[in-house]
Amino acid sequence: MDYSENYQCLYQDVAQSAHWSHDQATLFSIVAYSICPACKEKMHESLVFVSDEKQYDSHAVHHYVTLANQHLLETRGLTIEREIHFSDGASSQFKSKTPFADVAHSVDDYGFPCEKHFFGSRHGKGPCDGEFGVVKRSVSMAVLSRRAVVRNAQEFYEHCSSELTKPKVEPENSCCHSRRTFFYVQESEIPPKRSRSDRINAEPVSQTRKQHAIKPSTEIKVGLSKRLLSCFCRFCVSEQGNQCFNVTHVDGWQSEGRENRKGSKAKKKSSKVKECSKSKQESPKVKKQTPKVKKELFSPKVKRASEAHATVGTVGKDHTENETVGDPESVNGDNLILECSKFSDLTKAVKNLVIEELPKVSAKTFLILDVQSTDIPLKPDSQLFPCTIYGDGNCLPRSASLLVYCSEENHKEMRKRMVIELARNEAYYLDKTFMKKGKQDNAQDDVPKACAHLSSFYMGQQLTKSVVKSLYEKEVLEIRKSGA
DSSP states (O other), X not given: OEXXXXXXXXXXXXXXXXXXXXXXXXXXXXEEEEEOTXXXXXXXXXXXXXXXXXXXXHHHHHHHHHHHHHIIIIISOOOOSOEEEEEOOOXXXXXXXXXXXXXXXXXXXXXXXXXXXXXXXXXSOSHHHHHHHHHHHHHHHHHHTXXXXXXXXXXXXXXXXXXXXXXXXXXXXXXXXXXXXXXXXOGGGSOOGGGGHHHHTOOOOTTXXXXXEEEEOSSSTTOEEEESSOOOSHHHHTTOGGGOTXXXXXXXXXXXXXXXXXXXXXXXHHHHHHHHHHHHHHHHHHHHHOOOOOOOSSOHXXXXXXXXXXXXXXXXXXXXXXXXXXXXXXXXXTXXXXXXXXXXXXXXXXXXXXXXXXXXXOGGGXXXXXXXXOOSOOOTTOOOOOOOOOOSSOHHHHHHHHHHHSSGGGHXXXXXXXXXHHHHTHHHHTOHHHHTTTSOTTSOSOHXXXXXXXXXXXXXXXXXHHHHHHHXXXXXXXXXSTTO
């Protein structure tokens, strides 16, 4: 389900003064997928709502969903046991405390539970956008060819209902797997906000923007269960989440109810009081033990990061040469790399780090890899094994981690090493002669410039040496982030 950009009601042969008074039509679409009651095959129906309301809020969405469910239950004769909603993460419409309250009360409202799963907020990505394109294009062409006059939302609905409804003639056996139905909703039909005070005053869900799945809780009467990532493996589809096939990548469902939120707030408050009292007691000691520090060449951020990383990257009296490199999570926590806002600071921070050699992995170790992709053609004598890499934006570091450690879990360590390599050897990667070594004669002559063309920071400016260098440094600072 999704909203479309409003349709502006333009028409041919209009008076000049009408240029300043064009009306608009609000479009909301729900593409419903279900099982045909007659032949048990999959079918879909596009429900397009045309309205003159201009609020575009969660109350209007709830009204549209209510009308859609009434249509599916009464007109189509469907039996709904569970309803799953897919939408983007627009907070005013789908992803905030009021829509979440509607999910918690879905059994009371409709007689069956509803789930919400969220995509990114952008246009042109799903079947709803395809329906909007078909409808708007058809109306625009009818207006331009003088076959219709569309001056408001009511006339927009009338034209679409007569010309674009599918099927135009209902089949005799009532078995149709592709339908399009239009509804006209007046602004006065949508319940006002004051009549839904119980939903507006609902308590917010913690970390709302991070959650990608919400459903009614089975443990609390009016509560929610939330999940950081959505999963639709056969166990999760059959609501056996405790046996999720992707348990290594997806967390389980967590209850989010009134009692849980109050308890967590009280716990946080008490922990803050304890921390404050503890810090007051220890503050005099800290002042006495703090030595005077001379001015250094490093900026304060780099200096703090370097001191925090001293136990990881240096070899001294308390550290043996065989000590392994610290966990990447702790490195990020100490802000060795992430706190450097400038490339020059990053170069100074990683200059004197001692990085241990990667562990040696024998060929036999790869036999324990979980092979899932068997359709990749390989040579008969090949010793390569296809495997699946989790796609979360870190697939390159994960692949490197799999080759080195036989596990994807050390992808943060591999990302850290990539950043250090690129920061230390900037001169080599910007030298087009060096970068062309090992390539064929017909290969790209200027590899750094070709890579700069592909940079997300490239805005069409002339690629001089200084511009290429600046883009390189911005890219290195960007890839420090997970998922970049």
